[in-house]
Every structure is written in C-alpha cells, then in structure tokens.
Amino acid sequence: AIVVPLPARAVHSAHKVFDPEAAKRERSRVYAKYRGKNFGHAFNATVVKPIEARSEYNSAPFDIQRRATSGKDALTDVYDGIDELYYGPLSVGTPAQSTTVDFDTGSSDLWLPLSTCSGCPGPKFKSGSSSTYKASSTPFSIQYEDGSSAIGTVATDTVIVAGLTVTGQGFGAVTKETGNFLTSPSAGLMGLGFPANAESGATPFFINLVKKGALASNVFSFYMSRNGGSGSELCFGCTNSAKYTGSITYYPLDSSATSGTQYYWNIKSGGFSYNGGSSTGSFSAVIDSGTTLIYIPTAAAKKLYASIPGAKDASSTVGAGFYTYPCSSSLGPITISFGSTKYAINPADFNLGAVSSGSSSCVGGIVGQDVGSGLAIIGDEFMKNWYSVFNYSTMTVGFAKAI
Numbered sequence: 465a466i467v468v469p470l471p472a473r474a475v476h477s478a479h480k481v482f483d484p485e486a487a488k489r490e491r492s493r494v495y496a497k498y499r500g501k502n503f504g505h506a507f508n509a510t511v512v513k514p515i516e517a518r519s520e521y522n523s524a525p526f527d528i529q530r531r532a533t534s535g536k537d538a539l540t541d542v543y544d545g546i547d548e549l550y551y552g553p554l555s556v557g558t559p560a561q562s563t564t565v566d567f568d569t570g571s572s573d574l575w576l577p578l579s580t581c582s583g584c585p586g587p588k589f590k591s592g593s594s595s596t597y598k599a600s601s602t603p604f605s606i607q608y609e610d611g612s613s614a615i616g617t618v619a620t621d622t623v624i625v626a627g628l629t630v631t632g633q634g635f636g637a638v639t640k641e642t643g644n645f646l647t648s649p650s651a652g653l654m655g656l657g658f659p660a661n662a663e664s665g666a667t668p669f670f671i672n673l674v675k676k677g678a679l680a681s682n683v684f685s686f687y688m689s690r691n692g693g694s695g696s697e698l699c700f701g702c703t704n705s706a707k708y709t710g711s712i713t714y715y716p717l718d719s720s721a722t723s724g725t726q727y728y729w730n731i732k733s734g735g736f737s738y739n740g741g742s743s744t745g746s747f748s749a750v751i752d753s754g755t756t757l758i759y760i761p762t763a764a765a766k767k768l769y770a771s772i773p774g775a776k777d778a779s780s781t782v783g784a785g786f787y788t789y790p791c792s793s794s795l796g797p798i799t800i801s802f803g804s805t806k807y808a809i810n811p812a813d814f815n816l817g818a819v820s821s822g823s824s825s826c827v828g829g830i831v832g833q834d835v836g837s838g839l840a841i842i843g844d845e846f847m848k849n850w851y852s853v854f855n856y857s858t859m860t861v862g863f864a865k866a867i
Contacts, residue, residue, distance in 0.1 A: 480817040482827040487783055487816075489612075489644050490756050491833065496608040497570050498750075498835035535626025536704065539567070539688075539696040540649075550688055550696050550753065550844065551650035555624040556635075557594030563587040564650040567686075567698050568754025569729050569854065570841070571655035572662035574623070574669060575604065575614055575636030584641045585648050591637060597621045604636035604664050612643030618664050625654070626700050628673055634666025653754070656684065656854070661727040673700065674856050682856040686753055687866060688848045690813075707867055708851035714862035715802050721748035721837050728752075729854050730839065731802060731861050735764060736830065738771040739796030747840045749800070751852055751861050755843030757816075758809075758830045759785070764840070765832030768798075778827065781819070785832040788825040791818055798830070800846065807863060813845045 539552040551566045556576060563576060564587065577584035578591050591597045602618040616638040623633040638652070655662065656670050667675070674682045679701035687707035689696045697704065703712065715731040722728070728750040735744040744764035760768070762785065769775040775789040782788065789795075798814055799806035809829075816827040829845050853862040 480815075481821050482782065482817040482819055484783055487757075487786070487827075491759075491783070491785070491831070492608045492612070492644075494755055494759055494833065494835065494841055496606070497752075497754075498839060498841065535628045535700045536702065537567075537626040537698045537700070538694075539698055540564075549649060549756065550686075552698060553625075554652075554654065556589055557591070557621050558596040559594075560622070560624055561587070561589055561593070563589060563652060565652045565654040566648070566650045566754055567654050567656060568752070569656045569686075570750055570752035570754045571653070572657035572659060572668050572727075573604075573606070573636055573655045573664045573666065574633065574653070575606065575616070575638050575664075576652035577614075577638045577641065578616065581616075581639050581641060583646055584638065585646065585651050587651055589637075591619070591621075594621055596631065598632075599637065602665070604638070606636070606663075608643065612645050613641065614638045614645050615640045618666065620666075623669060625669065626698075628678060628700055630669055630672045633669055633672065634664060636664050656753070657728055658726045660725050670700065671856070683853055685851065685853040686847055687851055688753075688844055690848055703851075703853055708864035709867060710864050712851070712853055712862040712864040713803070713805060714853070714855065714858065714860035717859045717861065718748045721839060726859070728839075729861050733840065733842075734801035736760065736768050736798065736800050737806070738768060738798055741771045742767075743801065744768045747838050749802075749840045749842045751847070751854075752841050752843050753847060753852075755841050756845065757843050758845050759833040759835065759841040759843075760830060761838065761840065762832035762834050765830060768830060769828065772828075775828070776825075778819070778825075782827055787828045787830075787832075788819060789828055791815075791824055791826040800842070802863070807846070807850055809846060810849055813848055 537552040539550045551564050554565045555562050577588045579588045598620045600618050604618050605615045607613040619637040620632045620634050622631045685699045685703045687697050718730050718732045719726045730748045730750040733749040734746050737743050744767045769787040775787050778786045778788045795811045797808050799808045814829045816829050819825045850863040851866045
C-alpha cells in the first residue's frame with residue numbers, strides 16, 4: 465500500500481504557554497464548520513446541483529485510474545507546543561502538479577489556491593498548464609467568523625492522492641484568500657465528509673473512489689504522531705496494524721443528530737467523565753481530523769470541569785468556553801465513552817499550557833461550545849491517542865489504541 469505522510473497545527477508555544485490567538489482561530493474554524501447548519505436539507509441535493517450533472521461540464525463522467533486499490537499518504541505534523549494540524553501531499557492537473565492539503569473529516573469540499581491567488585500559501589496550482597482543467601462560473605466561498613475567507617469558483621480536474629486517481633474531480637479553485645488562510649502551512653484542504661455537506665456540490669474524493677469500486681476496502685484511517693514527530697499517515701483503502709495495538713472496535717454513525725442525513729462521521733457517545741466519576745451526559749460526537757481540540761456542549765463542559773480539582777471557568781480571561789486547572793495537578797483519567805468502552809486522553813494532550821509564562825494555571829483542551837443539534841467535535845487531541853478508522857461500507861467509525 466501507499467501512505468500519505470502527514471506533518472501537524474498549535475494553540476500554545478514551544479515553551480508550553482497557551483496561545484490565545486491560535487485558540488481564537490481554532491474556535492472560529494469550528495464555529496464556521498458546524499454552527500448555523502440547516503440539517504433539514506443537504507447542500508449538495510437542494511442548494512447546488514451536483515457538479516457531475518451540470519451541463520457546463522462535458523458529459524463524460526469522472527473515472528478512476530486503477531493504479532492502486534489502497535494508498536498511504538505520509539502526513540506532516542505542524543507542531544508549535546502542541547500538534548496543531550496534519551497535512552499531506554496531493555497532485556492535481558495534467559501533467560500533475562504537487563501541492564499540499566489539510567485532510568479534514570469534518571468538511572466535504574476540496575479547495576486549492578490557483579497561481580493567480582495573490583499572497584496565498586503554496587504550492588499554488590497553475591490551471592493554465594493543465595490540459596484537463598475545466599473552469600465554471602459557479603461561485604465557491606468559505607468564510608469564517610474571524611473574517612478569514614477563501615473565494616473562487618468551482619472547477620474540475622484530475623486529482624491524485626497516494627497513487628489513487630480521480631479524473632473530473634470537482635473542487636474550489638480559489639483566487640482570493642483573507643485572514644488566517646494566508647498563513648496556513650498547507651496550501652488547501654480536502655474534505656473527507658459526506659456529499660450532503662459539500663457546499664461546492666462536488667462529490668468528495670473519497671466517495672468517488674468508493675462509487676467506482678477503486679478501493680480494496682472502503683475505508684480510510686488516520687495515525688497522528690506527537691510533538692512534530694514523523695510517522696503520521698492517512699491510509700486510503702487500508703488500515704496499518706503497525707500503528708495500533710489490539711483490535712479495532714467499531715461504532716455506527718448517528719444520522720439522527722442531523723435530521724436523518726449523514727453530513728459528518730459522527731457517532732453516539734455517553735459523554736466525558738473524570739477519574740471514573742459521573743458522565744457529563746450524552747451527545748453525538750463528530751470525529752474531526754481537521755480540528756485540533758475537543759469541543760463539547762457548554763453544560764457538559766461545566767459538569768466535567770466541576771469534577772476536576774481546582775478547575776475554574778476562564779471565559780473572561782482566556783476565552784469563551786475555556787477552563788483552567790492547577791498546573792501542579794496530577795490529573796486522573798479523562799475519558800470519553802463509546803458503547804460500553806471508555807477511551808482515555810493523554811494528560812499531555814489535554815494540557816494546552818500555562819495561561820502565561822510563569823503562571824501556575826494551565827488551560828484544559830476540552831472547550832465548552834454549543835454548535836447545535838447536541839453535537840460534540842472530537843479533534844486531534846483525541847485522535848492522537850486512538851487510531852481512527854472510517855468505514856463507508858458499514859457506516860461506522862472504529863478505534864484501536866495508537867502506538
């Protein structure tokens with residue numbers, strides 16, 4: 465198999481001091497991805513006509529080049545005190561041009577900056593050099609609460625990840641970026657969620673692979689390293705037993721949280737608990753590789769931190785939804801339950817660092833934020849601890865202990 469290596473994203477400095485500006489950016493990303501969704505309809509089905517069906521594109525359907533039935537993409541871990549973001553390589557166009565994307569299970573759109581995108585991070589795509597590029601007049605836009613945006617039009621071209629090729633893949637061809645997108649370590653983003661959540665109307669890359677039977681197994685899986693170390697990877701069509709111990713336990717997706725339509729890779733959870741105590745209460749948990757921290761309903765966060773000795777609400781000092789606890793604390797187990805199993809989070813991943821240099825108060829990595837429909841967003845802070853498998857055939861998400 466071929467692997468996508470992943471480098472990593474951060475919310476505190478290398479000296480383990482909390483970075484409030486990075487935290488603010490992270491909360492804006494989460495707010496934009498999940499807040500205000502109308503789960504009564506699918507974007508792809510009722511707002512934007514699916515790209516493969518539009519007359520402005522040639523009638524020939526997309527195709528899978530059967531060069532592989534599985535692929536591993538090594539990922540880069542962007543580390544600045546904590547592991548903030550994991551991204552990896554992607555090729556687009558004919559002949560192929562290399563670029564990088566953040567692989568995001570919490571969204572469904574692929575977008576890339578064109579060479580005409582002034583100030584945008586690269587490598588940028590030279591669409592004029594690709595013989596298979598097809599433009600359109602359909603607008604594409606992603607806008608975050610903090611003013612960051614990526615704007616362009618929908619286009620199609622050949623896309624290759626980990627040796628797996630889709631021709632006629634729809635994506636956002638971005639010509640303008642603002643705010644924090646301009647300082648991103650990766651050029652673009654590949655959403656690995658479900659078609660209903662694709663605001664561009666394009667079928668996601670992974671779903672295209674599934675529909676054409678291009679994969680040995682209709683799964684993808686993540687392993688995320690720590691502290692900027694090597695070894696992070698995304699495996700399409702495969703799992704890598706060298707990256708986990710024990711067996712993988714699977715849990716069914718929960719479309720009931722989104723009015724019966726599957727937007728995300730979300731599963732039912734019994735909630736968090738501290739040191740074997742009572743649960744914070746149940747919610748539907750989105751397993752989101754594109755989010756650094758963990759976001760749970762505000763009432764659940766309040767209950768969790770009430771059970772952690774010395775913890776305090778820090779909304780007025782650190783930021784909305786954040787809590788602090790004594791840095792000197794020897795924390796008990798912090799766990800989230802799926803089915804009958806409790807999954808622990810390493811205290812080092814939970815600790816976002818001291819509030820300021822020399823402070824005796826540290827910031828906790830579980831944030832209170834209401835994003836609607838009782839959803840919780842379970843990001844890389846959890847996934848670093850648990851090898852995560854996303855199975856389209858069985859509509860499940862599975863976990864095993866990461867090495």
